[in-house]
Amino acid sequence: MATAQKEAFIIEGLAGEKKLSGTVRIHGAKNAALKAIAASVLFAGPVRLENVPKTADIETLSKILRKLGAKVEWKKGGTGKDAVDLLEIDTTTMNSIEIDAELAGSMRASVVLTGPMLARFGKVTFPAPGGCVIGTRPIDLFLSGYEKMGAMAVLDEAACVHRIEAYKNAKGTGTGKGLLAGTEIFFNKVSVGGTETLMMAAVLAEGTTVLKNCAMEPEIVNVAEWLIACGAKITGVGTPVITIEGTGGELLKPTHFYTTIPDRIETGSFLILGALLARDLTIENCRPDHVESVVSLLTEAGVPIKIGASTITISGNTAANSSFKTIADLRTHEYPGFPTDLQPVIVAYLTQVTGESKIFETIYEGRFKYVEDLKKLGASITIMNPREIEVKGPTPLRHLPGEGDLTAYDIRAGFAVVMAALSGSGTFKVINIHLIDRGYEKLEAQLSSLGAQIKRVVV
Ligand code: EPZ
Numbered sequence: 001m002a003t004a005q006k007e008a009f010i011i012e013g014l015a016g017e018k019k020l021s022g023t024v025r026i027h028g029a030k031n032a033a034l035k036a037i038a039a040s041v042l043f044a045g046p047v048r049l050e051n052v053p054k055t056a057d058i059e060t061l062s063k064i065l066r067k068l069g070a071k072v073e074w075k076k077g078g079t080g081k082d083a084v085d086l087l088e089i090d091t092t093t094m095n096s097i098e099i100d101a102e103l104a105g106s107m108r109a110s111v112v113l114t115g116p117m118l119a120r121f122g123k124v125t126f127p128a129p130g131g132c133v134i135g136t137r138p139i140d141l142f143l144s145g146y147e148k149m150g151a152m153a154v155l156d157e158a159a160c161v162h163r164i165e166a167y168k169n170a171k172g173t174g175t176g177k178g179l180l181a182g183t184e185i186f187f188n189k190v191s192v193g194g195t196e197t198l199m200m201a202a203v204l205a206e207g208t209t210v211l212k213n214c215a216m217e218p219e220i221v222n223v224a225e226w227l228i229a230c231g232a233k234i235t236g237v238g239t240p241v242i243t244i245e246g247t248g249g250e251l252l253k254p255t256h257f258y259t260t261i262p263d264r265i266e267t268g269s270f271l272i273l274g275a276l277l278a279r280d281l282t283i284e285n286c287r288p289d290h291v292e293s294v295v296s297l298l299t300e301a302g303v304p305i306k307i308g309a310s311t312i313t314i315s316g317n318t319a320a321n322s323s324f325k326t327i328a329d330l331r332t333h334e335y336p337g338f339p340t341d342l343q344p345v346i347v348a349y350l351t352q353v354t355g356e357s358k359i360f361e362t363i364y365e366g367r368f369k370y371v372e373d374l375k376k377l378g379a380s381i382t383i384m385n386p387r388e389i390e391v392k393g394p395t396p397l398r399h400l401p402g403e404g405d406l407t408a409y410d411i412r413a414g415f416a417v418v419m420a421a422l423s424g425s426g427t428f429k430v431i432n433i434h435l436i437d438r439g440y441e442k443l444e445a446q447l448s449s450l451g452a453q454i455k456r457v458v459v
Contacts, residue, residue, distance in 0.1 A: 275349060
């Protein structure tokens with residue numbers, strides 16, 4: 001794949017002033033739409049997906065499906081001012097079960113495809129994420145789930161891929177005819193991808209599957225509701241126990257469009273940014289009920305937030321950030337708890353409010369690479385261990401000469417360093433921004449519309 005042209009953001013800091021104001025419209029949730037694209041493999045005939053964000057990950061997964069023989073096209077739906085972009089996917093022409101290693105290697109979420117493909121075609125090969133060495137850990141819940149459904153998963157060391165077949169496995173628990181067998185699975189760890197992937201695999205299995213200790217993220221509910229509308233027999237989604245009555249191999253019929261829910265992580269990102277930098281901000285086309293953990297923390301801290309049916313408004317936000325109470329003890333947690341994806345963003349916010357804060361990252365080890373960049377700007381943060389940091393605020397952020405550029409280490413850390421730069425004094429350069437583009441659609445356009453001085457340059 002041609003290497004993406006290196007681009008960077010050049011940002012003029014607002015020196016702690018709340019100069020931004022205006023409205024941002026939230027896009028469809030990347031982490032829902034990606035799963036709906038994977039679920040298209042369960043259908044006999046073309047499906048139409050609405051409100052899909054045009055981010056890099058969506059394009060990558062579309063490329064993976066095209067390489068497998070599917071037709072994936074953007075189309076115009078509706079008329080005139082109601083014209084909308086629809087993503088149409090027709091998997092009837094799929095002619096391969098080998099998921100492209102290079103493309104899949106750039107986006108972990110591609111593992112979600114293995115469930116529907118294994119269920120439909122009886123076999124799938126998938127590159128071991130991050131090479132063979134750590135290949136077992138990040139998808140162990142998927143592989144053990146498939147084994148329990150009667151599949152055989154073999155790691156081909158030479159090719160560095162997992163070869164998974166839904167035929168009779170060593171224990172003989174398979175259906176022996178290329179179908180997955182319904183069974184009971186208890187997830188030893190709550191996993192968003194594990195829950196939705198095995199739920200989708202179970203839709204075409206023979207018999208009933210009961211998944212226990214499931215993730216309850218709204219993105220899972222959003223995709224499941226679409227599958228149910230098209231005839232899948234799924235109950236309990238959004239609770240820890242999901243039951244799926246398999247169709248025994250019969251594909252679903254695309255009787256309904258899929259509509260992506262608003263992105264709660266994009267919503268939370270702008271809410272936290274608004275608290276720090278905006279006098280007045282309206283976030284529209286969002287689901288306030290999906291970001292209650294963020295709203296409640298910021299409201300308690302003293303941020304003037306109003307909730308509407310599909311809007312969140314910050315108004316008359318003139319108090320200094322140092323007047324906001326800190327969050328003494330914050331733990332990331334599976335939904336509906338505080339989302340790990342907003343951990344870097346809330347930490348950047350906490351450097352600007354008064355007090356000491358302990359942040360415990362329960363989901364991922366060492367999701368703190370961005371801390372070094374915040375410290376380069378003057379933040380007072382101590383990394384206690386790979387899962388815990390302490391923040392002391394407020395500290396003014398400024399660009400120290402010779403301290404070099406800021407780096408986007410992952411999608412959400414990228415947003416955090418952009419927000420930190422906007423809070424600081426001076427001119428900042430953020431590199432590696434293709435990672436930000438994976439999860440935020442035209443971020444610089446949204447920020448510029450609020451009055452920020454940010455531009456994208458080729459480096
Ligand atoms: C989803 O990733 C999201 N990505 C992530 O968002 C999000 O951080 C994560 O859920 C947690 O909310 C997508 O939906 C595309 P998990 P997922 O399986 O499904 C471990 C973003 O920025 N685990 O819930 O991959 C895993 O290592 C991204 O949009 C295993 O050990 O997350 C992690 O520690 C970042 N074995 C924990 O479980 C497995 O087989 C939770 O991961 C699977 C997961």
